[in-house]
Amino acid sequence: MSVRLEAPAIAADATARDRRANAIAFAVMVGLIVLAPFVAYPFFIMQALCFALFACAFNLLIGYVNLLSLGHAMFLGLASYVCAHAAKVWGLEPVSAIALGVAASAALGVVTGALAIRSIGIYFAMITVAFSQMVYFFCVEAPFTHGEDGIQAVPQGRALGLFDLSNPWILYVFVAIVFLFGFLAVQRTVNSPFGEILKAIRENEPRVISLGYRSMQYKLAAFSLSAAIAGLAGATKAIVAQNASLTDVSFAMSGEVVLMTLVGGMGTFYGPVIGAFIVVSMQNYLAQYGEWVTVIQGVVFVACVLVFRRGIVGELAARARISL
Amino acid sequence: MNVFGHVISWPQLYGQLLIGLINGSFYALLSLGLAVIFGMLTIVNFAHGAFYMMGAFGAYFLLKLAGLDYWWALILSPFAIGAIGAIVERLFLKRLVGLDPLYSLLLTFGLALIFQGLFQNFFGASGLPYAIPKQLSGAYNLGFMFLPVYRGWVIVASMVVSFGTWLVIEKTKLGAYLRAATENPTMVRAFGINVPRMVTLTYGFGVALAAFAGVLAAPINQVRPGMGADIIAVVFAVVVIGGMGSIMGSILTGFVLGVVEGLTKVFYPEASNTVVFVIMAIVLLIRPAGLFGRAS
Numbered sequence: 001m002s003v004r005l006e007a008p009a010i011a012a013d014a015t016a017r018d019r020r021a022n023a024i025a026f027a028v029m030v031g032l033i034v035l036a037p038f039v040a041y042p043f044f045i046m047q048a049l050c051f052a053l054f055a056c057a058f059n060l061l062i063g064y065v066n067l068l069s070l071g072h073a074m075f076l077g078l079a080s081y082v083c084a085h086a087a088k089v090w091g092l093e094p095v096s097a098i099a100l101g102v103a104a105s106a107a108l109g110v111v112t113g114a115l116a117i118r119s120i121g122i123y124f125a126m127i128t129v130a131f132s133q134m135v136y137f138f139c140v141e142a143p144f145t146h147g148e149d150g151i152q153a154v155p156q157g158r159a160l161g162l163f164d165l166s167n168p169w170i171l172y173v174f175v176a177i178v179f180l181f182g183f184l185a186v187q188r189t190v191n192s193p194f195g196e197i198l199k200a201i202r203e204n205e206p207r208v209i210s211l212g213y214r215s216m217q218y219k220l221a222a223f224s225l226s227a228a229i230a231g232l233a234g235a236t237k238a239i240v241a242q243n244a245s246l247t248d249v250s251f252a253m254s255g256e257v258v259l260m261t262l263v264g265g266m267g268t269f270y271g272p273v274i275g276a277f278i279v280v281s282m283q284n285y286l287a288q289y290g291e292w293v294t295v296i297q298g299v300v301f302v303a304c305v306l307v308f309r310r311g312i313v314g315e316l317a318a319r320a321r322i323s324l
Numbered sequence: 325m326n327v328f329g330h331v332i333s334w335p336q337l338y339g340q341l342l343i344g345l346i347n348g349s350f351y352a353l354l355s356l357g358l359a360v361i362f363g364m365l366t367i368v369n370f371a372h373g374a375f376y377m378m379g380a381f382g383a384y385f386l387l388k389l390a391g392l393d394y395w396w397a398l399i400l401s402p403f404a405i406g407a408i409g410a411i412v413e414r415l416f417l418k419r420l421v422g423l424d425p426l427y428s429l430l431l432t433f434g435l436a437l438i439f440q441g442l443f444q445n446f447f448g449a450s451g452l453p454y455a456i457p458k459q460l461s462g463a464y465n466l467g468f469m470f471l472p473v474y475r476g477w478v479i480v481a482s483m484v485v486s487f488g489t490w491l492v493i494e495k496t497k498l499g500a501y502l503r504a505a506t507e508n509p510t511m512v513r514a515f516g517i518n519v520p521r522m523v524t525l526t527y528g529f530g531v532a533l534a535a536f537a538g539v540l541a542a543p544i545n546q547v548r549p550g551m552g553a554d555i556i557a558v559v560f561a562v563v564v565i566g567g568m569g570s571i572m573g574s575i576l577t578g579f580v581l582g583v584v585e586g587l588t589k590v591f592y593p594e595a596s597n598t599v600v601f602v603i604m605a606i607v608l609l610i611r612p613a614g615l616f617g618r619a620s
Contacts, residue, residue, distance in 0.1 A: 066424075066426075068426045068429070068430075070433075115605055115608045115609065116608075118608060118612040119608075119612060121424075121425060121426065122367070122368040122425055122426065122429055123564065123568065125368065125426070125429060126368060126560040126561075126563065126564055127564055127604070127608065129556075129557050129560050130557055130558075130560050130561040130564060130600075130601050130604050131601065131605075132557075133557035133558070133561075133601060134598050134601035134602070137597040137598050137601075138598065140597075141594060141597070251553065251557065255433060255437065258430065258433070262430065290445065291441045291442075291444040291445040292441065292445060293441075294437050294438075294440065294441030294444065295437070295438050295441035295442055295445065296441075297434075297437055297441075298434045298435065298436070298437030298438030298439075298441060299434070299438060300434075301430060301431070301433060301434025301437060302416065302431055302434040302435060302438070304430075304434075305420070305427050305428075305430050305431040305434065306416065306419060306420075306431070309423075309427065
């Protein structure tokens with residue numbers, strides 16, 4: 001009897017602890033984002049934030065629905081191209097250009113998702129690989145992407161006609177807001193009733209179906225949302241870096257986002273962010289070693305899968321018995 | 325002949341058909357290896373493209389370092405790469421048994437990065453030439469076209485190996501053990517068969533098939549570190565189209581899609597890189613389990 005009474009009390013205590021831990025973690029993250037440009041090269045931080053958002057989008061699928069997409073670069077890359085094209089050729093201001101990029105990725109997410117989510121597990125992974133390769137070839141061939149050259153010298157413009165993004169400080173604030181918006185969107189989604197059903201699908205899909213939920217629609221919605229947020233990351237990156245290139249849509253990029261999430265911790269809110277910063281820094285500081293970066297990434301991959309499956313944040317959270 | 329506004333000559337059509345069959349040979353061998361591995365270990369071997377590339381490099385090394393020609397390479401390279409595969413299975417994949425198969429996929433993905441990165445480091449991105457063996461140089465005059473002997477050989481060799489593999493798995497006692505161990509490993513072990521060793525050897529064999537394809541490809545496509553990464557996405561699409569469980573399905577789909585791709589190069593060249601993926605999307609719409617797959 002006493003066990004029965006105790007159990008909910010512990011659970012309630014744990015939720016309160018989780019909430020406190022999350023509030024602290026969020027405050028720390030915001031603090032770091034504010035301080036970072038005074039310590040590190042702001043352009044680097046902005047790029048890392050874009051990748052962090054990309055990883056959060058990817059994590060929404062692998063962490064909470066257990067869908068491993070190995071083609072997520074298609075959403076990052078397509079949005080990046082569309083945004084760059086809209087800003088440069090159509091002369092749109094950056095917020096509308098980014099919105100167009102997001103819309104393009106979301107649409108791509110709906111179409112590819114509708115076909116891919118009919119399969120699960122490794123089939124799903126293979127199908128996403130194939131679709132992203134198709135988008136890659138499309139971007140190689142399509143005239144507006146300028147093939148190998150990519151879209152260069154994308155104007156940063158004035159956001160909403162008011163904020164001049166060519167000023168690095170304003171741009172930094174803009175990127176930080178976009179990142180926090182995307183991050184909170186993912187967190188809110190996961191913690192919503194919709195997110196609870198996603199997690200239920202992850203645990204036991206037939207049971208969810210038997211309870212009367214159309215699991216396919218939930219999965220498609222999650223996939224499209226993830227695509228849209230990945231698109232937000234890609235489009236913002238196009239404005240930051242002032243270019244869109246085949247790198248962002250390549251298979252290697254799809255692999256990198258998996259690595260970021262794996263290193264940081266799948267199924268945690270802060271893991272993908274930390275993982276993204278680690279992987280991007282690694283690339284930055286090891287750039288002089290050429291292809292060794294790929295080898296090191298591979299080694300980290302193998303090591304994580306073999307002995308560190310929870311990732312950094314996952315491991316910390318498990319030690320402290322909280323969920324982050 | 326005039327199709328869709330393109331003027332097409334017969335020799336061009338035959339030429340692309342031949343290239344399609346050649347590519348189809350590689351698709352068939354690679355997707356067959358994936359299917360064999362999947363059947364036994366229920367994992368997707370993401371390092372398959374890397375092993376294909378290493379097979380080609382194996383042939384190159386054997387020639388450069390040991391002076392062993394193509395025919396030796398055709399046997400030794402798949403054997404060596406297959407042995408590396410078996411070691412990979414013993415050292416790494418074995419530890420992931422019982423976990424979500426996505427982890428083994430990620431592991432092989434990491435391995436592919438390591439292998440490809442290493443080779444790119446030492447050999448750059450450009451291709452190394454590998455000569456066609458002199459017994460297979462020259463061309464036959466078929467009357468309507470010239471068939472380079474080597475290309476004919478690639479098609480015949482891959483067909484023989486593919487159908488041989490199918491025969492072994494479907495019609496022999498060894499194959500029966502394999503299939504039984506796929507269905508119920510515990511029961512097969514109870515009969516006194518060493519299932520873990522069978523798993524290791526199966527993985528090694530699937531990898532050796534990829535390496536064999538790599539040796540066949542060496543004289544045609546040159547030996548490049550990126551050659552595996554370029555082909556693996558198409559091979560995945562082939563596997564999805566054919567259906568994962570079926571050995572014969574993966575062989576047939578490989579050849580057919582190679583030919584379809586070749587024909588697309590003639591009739592609508594802009595789509596030749598994407599046609600396989602478009603077909604995959606259509607197949608997924610109509611038969612989500614693939615053409616030869618059983619619905620799970």
